[in-house]
Amino acid sequence: MTDQIRAISSPKELRARIREGRFTGPTAGHGGEALQANLVMLRGEDAQEFLRFCQANPRPCPLLAVGEPGDPSLPSLGDIDLRHDVPRYRVWRDGELVGEPTDIADLWTDDMVSFALGCSFSFEDALTRAGIPVRHQDAGRNVPMYRTNLATRPAGRFSGPLVVSLRAMPAADAIEAISICERFPLAHGAPVHIGDPAQIGIEDIHTPDYGDAPDIRPGDIPVFWACGVTPQAAITTAKPALAITHAPGHMLVTDIPSSHAERRLTGVHPA
């Protein structure tokens, strides 16, 4: 029996329930103020190329932590076992999505390397605290996401379009949002575009490539952030024999406070 309705504020308790298979839903609203992360796991040479891809593309792929080969823990982010601690995974073979299991212990190998990447939840919390509307949250929808005509910097076989998320808001809020998000380099940082969607290759803003349709009010200006779905687009391009990611919205919940995304985490360890 799962118990996904009531908010679970302790990240340790939440991960324990996930590990036991009692929590398999989206993690938004759970884990209190804990930092949540996008997750990518790759083997051998694929992992080396992807690490270079992240370092070349820090806006869409802000690296929070990289695991040691074959080690499913990420001690700098908490008492984590990546074989069990994400509520739902995605398994990709040769760039094709082949399954969405709730545990990947049977797929773990001794050359697998994990990558935890910052996520927009951190800056959305900061926007909400500043009184800036986050319309998809207010509407209980997923954030709208779009493939753009902006290219990532290739590394090995990893390349592809930058995927962006949209948050529409009044212009004065957009200016404040830019100032706030500049302080969150580990949560995609400042936006990558503002205003005319066509300038970055988005033909119909009302039809996103991922997520739900946007709620755009009169007087709103569209603001676009680099998005953590970008690595999944790069996986479909690179076609590694095996890749494992989190399923959208089903994030890795860490023990790090969300506010830590405001600066580089180097040397920061949870209490």
Place this chain on the structure above:
Amino acid sequence: MTDQIRAISSPKELRARIREGRFTGPTAGHGGEALQANLVMLRGEDAQEFLRFCQANPRPCPLLAVGEPGDPSLPSLGDIDLRHDVPRYRVWRDGELVGEPTDIADLWTDDMVSFALGCSFSFEDALTRAGIPVRHQDAGRNVPMYRTNLATRPAGRFSGPLVVSLRAMPAADAIEAISICERFPLAHGAPVHIGDPAQIGIEDIHTPDYGDAPDIRPGDIPVFWACGVTPQAAITTAKPALAITHAPGHMLVTDIPSSHAERRLTGVHPA
């Protein structure tokens, strides 16, 4: 004989020439990296009300320094004599512009208070260093300025519309410009509006209320900053018996490095 063609990089030398009446032109491009300031001088009760107006409206009126009543020096900004050290002044009586002298020693009174306010030159230098186009500078024109439907916070008789300056640029540059200018609270700080001019009451962006027509390129987004002309608009509303300001573009050149506008100047004195 004036000698305004060659750039004078030393602020002390520039002020000496201004004091001697040998330099009466605009100060842009002169004084090296020295901070330039808007200047307002008022008497008695008018000065007290204007000080409250500045404190209530820090975006258009960022206070660098306030003089002691009757004292024409501003020691925190340099070896300055405000009766002579601005290349051209404006004299306002009952809110009407009545003259543009190059010296105001004969108008100085023992209850006159001076206000030095931050100026956009500081952040324009920072934008240029970041490779962001400042189109009116490139075209050798004045920045376009507009009265808006945004109201300042009144203080005593001082009130009126916020005046904004426009810099149009590509969206990615606009995002970076917002991040940069956020760091310059003493140079009007972050923009106050971006995108649709009609939202802040600007009907025709090609016909500014002050300055020259804008150079807007395809793909540019308009970005609007609070402007140091706002206090002059407030003077025409308040109609003080006597007010003295700098003439547009003919700024007070200080001994403070321009970079000091990046933080509050409290306690900072020139060497």
